[in-house]
Amino acid sequence: MKSSAxxxxxxxxxxxxxxxxxISGRMLPWLAIAAILLIGIGVVWGxxxxxxxxxxxxSFRIIYIHVPAAMLAQSCYVMLAVAGVVGLVWKMKxxxxxxxxxxxxxxxxxxxxxxxxxxxxxxxxxxxWVWDARLTSMLILLFLxxxxxxxxxxxxxxxxxAKACAVLAIVGVINIPIIKxxxxxxxxxxxxxxxxLTEKPAMPAEMWLPLLLTVLGFYCFFGAVLLLRMRLEVLKxxxxxxxxxxxxxxxxGREMAR
Amino acid sequence: MxxxxxxxxxxxxxxxxYVWSAYGICLLVLAFNVAAPxxxxxxxxxxxARRLRRENKP
Numbered sequence: 001m002k003s004s005a006x007x008x009x010x011x012x013x014x015x016x017x018x019x020x021x022x023i024s025g026r027m028l029p030w031l032a033i034a035a036i037l038l039i040g041i042g043v044v045w046g047x048x049x050x051x052x053x054x055x056x057x058x059s060f061r062i063i064y065i066h067v068p069a070a071m072l073a074q075s076c077y078v079m080l081a082v083a084g085v086v087g088l089v090w091k092m093k094x095x096x097x098x099x100x101x102x103x104x105x106x107x108x109x110x111x112x113x114x115x116x117x118x119x120x121x122x123x124x125x126x127x128x129w130v131w132d133a134r135l136t137s138m139l140i141l142l143f144l145x146x147x148x149x150x151x152x153x154x155x156x157x158x159x160x161x162a163k164a165c166a167v168l169a170i171v172g173v174i175n176i177p178i179i180k181x182x183x184x185x186x187x188x189x190x191x192x193x194x195x196x197l198t199e200k201p202a203m204p205a206e207m208w209l210p211l212l213l214t215v216l217g218f219y220c221f222f223g224a225v226l227l228l229r230m231r232l233e234v235l236k237x238x239x240x241x242x243x244x245x246x247x248x249x250x251x252x253g254r255e256m257a258r
Numbered sequence: 259m260x261x262x263x264x265x266x267x268x269x270x271x272x273x274x275x276y277v278w279s280a281y282g283i284c285l286l287v288l289a290f291n292v293a294a295p296x297x298x299x300x301x302x303x304x305x306x307a308r309r310l311r312r313e314n315k316p
Binding site: 061248 | 259260261270271272273276283284287290291295296298299300302306307310
């Protein structure tokens with residue numbers, strides 16, 4: 001069928017490193033600006049203007065970085081699994097680039113979620129850490145990220161490393177629903193989700209709106225940092241292509257001019 | 259504004275240390291995540307410049 005052939009061209013274009021490099025270069029500044037604005041406004045609003053929680057007082061303000069980091073940590077892992085499937089099924093080179101470049105960012109976000117959660121837990125629960133289902137499954141997520149990073153460094157052949165990492169990413173995604181439903185399946189100290197698709201948030205709008213802004217801001221931040229990393233990785237992997245040589249020469253020219 | 263003064267804002271009602279350390283750590287991690295790829299790119303370009311100089315020497 002002709003129509004389906006046309007509608008899939010964008011998908012095959014995605015696999016072209018050159019096309020990726022030019023489109024990502026155009027997207028990057030917008031993502032960066034959006035991230036700075038959304039996180040800036042959300043954090044100032046959340047820290048200074050949102051009303052304090054009637055039970056937790058001001059310690060609840062950690063939510064404005066804790067929840068975005070935790071959501072991003074999980075979304076990033078789902079993205080790794082999707083990239084793994086795309087890489088295995090369609091042999092798309094850019095999928096492995098995305099997987100390798102996103103894993104360290106995801107690991108950092110998981111670490112931020114765990115550390116800010118611990119700091120929030122101390123005044124709220126009276127303890128930095130409890131071996132509770134939500135916290136433990138998040139810790140496992142951090143180890144899954146470490147496993148992926150270690151695995152890609154351990155295998156020197158690029159293609160075998162890509163396959164192994166893709167399989168680990170896909171198998172590990174089972175942990176994501178466990179994290180999500182851990183607060184419902186087991187007795188836990190951790191509170192339930194703030195945002196759900198079906199219900200209105202339990203907190204007033206001046207509390208959850210800044211949270212929505214920082215969540216969106218963290219996603220834009222992730223996009224921008226991921227593209228930064230991926231663009232460099234593409235330059236390294238495609239170093240022999242003539243467009244890359246040209247691009248490197250151009251960048252060198254710009255560096256010299258400065 | 260949910261605080262009456264700036265010192266009130268810094269104190270965060272006895273939770274200042276928790277709130278500000280959490281935000282501080284988060285800011286450090288975000289800054290590191292931006293700086294790492296930027297520095298890596300600069301390093302790579304310097305490497306390439308050295309290689310090109312070497313190759314162009316007769």
